Amino acid sequence: xxxxxxxxxxxxxxxxxxxxxxxxxxxxxxxxxxxxxxxxxxxxxxxxxxxxxxxxxxxxxxxxxxxxxxxxxxxxxxxxxxxxxxxxxxxxxxxxxxxxxxxxxxxxxxxxxxxxxxxxxxxxxxxxxxxxxxxxxxxxxxxxxxxxxxxxxxxxxxxxxxxxxxxxxxxxxxxxxxxxxxxxxxxxxxxxxxxxxxx
Amino acid sequence: xxxxxxxxxxxxxxxxxxxxxxxxxxxxxxxxxxxxxxxxxxxxxxxxxxxxxxxxxxxxxxxxxxxxxxxxxxxxxxxxxxxxxxxxxxxxxxxxxxxxxxxxxxxxxxxxxxxxxxxxxxxxxxxxxxxxxxxxxxxxxxxxxxxxxxxxxxxxxxxxxxxxxxxxxxxxxxxxxxxxxxxxxxxxxxxxxxxxxxx
DNA sequence: GGAATTCTTGACCGTTCGGTCCACCATAAG
DNA sequence: CTTATGGTGGACCGAACGGTCAAGAATTCC
Numbered sequence: 001x002x003x004x005x006x007x008x009x010x011x012x013x014x015x016x017x018x019x020x021x022x023x024x025x026x027x028x029x030x031x032x033x034x035x036x037x038x039x040x041x042x043x044x045x046x047x048x049x050x051x052x053x054x055x056x057x058x059x060x061x062x063x064x065x066x067x068x069x070x071x072x073x074x075x076x077x078x079x080x081x082x083x084x085x086x087x088x089x090x091x092x093x094x095x096x097x098x099x100x101x102x103x104x105x106x107x108x109x110x111x112x113x114x115x116x117x118x119x120x121x122x123x124x125x126x127x128x129x130x131x132x133x134x135x136x137x138x139x140x141x142x143x144x145x146x147x148x149x150x151x152x153x154x155x156x157x158x159x160x161x162x163x164x165x166x167x168x169x170x171x172x173x174x175x176x177x178x179x180x181x182x183x184x185x186x187x188x189x190x191x192x193x194x195x196x197x198x199x
Numbered sequence: 200x201x202x203x204x205x206x207x208x209x210x211x212x213x214x215x216x217x218x219x220x221x222x223x224x225x226x227x228x229x230x231x232x233x234x235x236x237x238x239x240x241x242x243x244x245x246x247x248x249x250x251x252x253x254x255x256x257x258x259x260x261x262x263x264x265x266x267x268x269x270x271x272x273x274x275x276x277x278x279x280x281x282x283x284x285x286x287x288x289x290x291x292x293x294x295x296x297x298x299x300x301x302x303x304x305x306x307x308x309x310x311x312x313x314x315x316x317x318x319x320x321x322x323x324x325x326x327x328x329x330x331x332x333x334x335x336x337x338x339x340x341x342x343x344x345x346x347x348x349x350x351x352x353x354x355x356x357x358x359x360x361x362x363x364x365x366x367x368x369x370x371x372x373x374x375x376x377x378x379x380x381x382x383x384x385x386x387x388x389x390x391x392x393x394x395x396x397x398x
Numbered sequence: 399g400g401a402a403t404t405c406t407t408g409a410c411c412g413t414t415c416g417g418t419c420c421a422c423c424a425t426a427a428g
Numbered sequence: 429c430t431t432a433t434g435g436t437g438g439a440c441c442g443a444a445c446g447g448t449c450a451a452g453a454a455t456t457c458c
Contacts, residue, residue, distance in 0.1 A: 115372075403456085
């Protein structure tokens with residue numbers, strides 16, 4: 001017995017996430033958010049609370065999606081080693097560089113807000129611990145498949161891979177050309193994930 | 200035949216740099232800048248122009264200093280390989296994590312402003328090209344000293360090292376504990392800079 | 399000592415921000 | 429059709445922002 005909502009929550013969250021992704025938190029005004037979501041101020045506040053809470057919702061939605069995709073990519077790969085190589089090379093595949101240039105929303109947010117917002121920092125910490133665990137599982141699988149030395153600590157290698165991935169993402173943000181970026185990714189992959197197909 | 204300046208330009212730039220470093224560009228107000236510099240608004244504007252120009256001055260001062268330190272560290276090391284290892288491990292040495300937590304000003308600025316300010320992006324690009332060249336020289340020296348395989352491209356390895364360093368710096372910003380960080384740095388160093396002392 | 403010149407200070411301005419609030423309207427139940 | 433309910437949109441607010449400007453202070457030259 002009341003008027004139903006005229007918008008889809010998930011759609012709004014996606015639009016808002018893209019806006020924060022493109023422009024950052026501080027550089028996104030409420031007006032921007034109203035424009036991309038198509039909602040008025042009152043509706044946004046009634047549905048999501050203030051700007052910060054809306055941002056946190058969008059951020060959580062982003063990391064949930066990302067972890068889902070990561071889980072999928074790691075599970076779908078016929079060989080775990082290929083999936084790990086993809087971790088380093090995939091972010092660069094985009095030939096236009098458009099997707100690469102805006103980087104990873106979680107990383108951007110950590111840099112912009114981590115020093116001032118404990119909740120963002122905590123979320124970043126948890127997110128990367130989860131990523132580390134997922135990648136660690138994949139490393140262990142690659143070891144079982146005989147593609148990686150069995151002795152090494154999977155979590156330690158996972159952390160090294162994650163660091164390399166973030167480093168590459170950063171270099172792409174400085175405007176490094178795609179070719180050099182790809183070469184660097186291959187070089188890192190070759191050294192962190194040595195080819196043992198000859199063993 | 201006029202009143203001389205009552206402040207030292209370099210001192211002000213350092214104070215301003217620290218403020219931007221701690222809080223970021225957008226989160227630093229003119230009042231903050233007045234407080235840390237001890238100057239009034241008018242003086243700041245007369246001496247440095249507006250906030251953005253002041254920021255760019257501080258940023259350039261920072262990267263100049265950083266490159267000076269890098270040059271020195273790479274040149275002073277008795278063996279080039281040790282200097283390269285230091286590249287990965289030094290940023291983490293700070294036991295309190297205070298210095299690590301605020302990261303690298305150039306990296307922070309790239310994340311916060313690179314997407315919106317072409318001048319910052321351009322400066323980031325040049326800065327990391329210079330760093331790459333410096334590290335590449337050091338890699339070449341390590342090759343001459345017999346500590347690294349002679350065949351590899353020094354610039355390619357330099358880029359991989361830089362990416363690894365930035366990745367580590369990022370992970371430290373997520374609040375990862377120092378012990379894990381150090382272990383990851385050692386692990387990366389071991390794989391990117393293999394020990395050839397036994398050859 | 400007087401005058402010229404530059405530095406310094408803080409009051410002031412317009413803009414834009416995030417956030418609140420209320421009048422209006424669309425819907426569903428009776 | 430009436431009425432109660434809750435979504436919607438925009439006018440409105442105080443605060444804080446970056447930036448300007450003019451009056452006063454400090455210094456050097458003549």
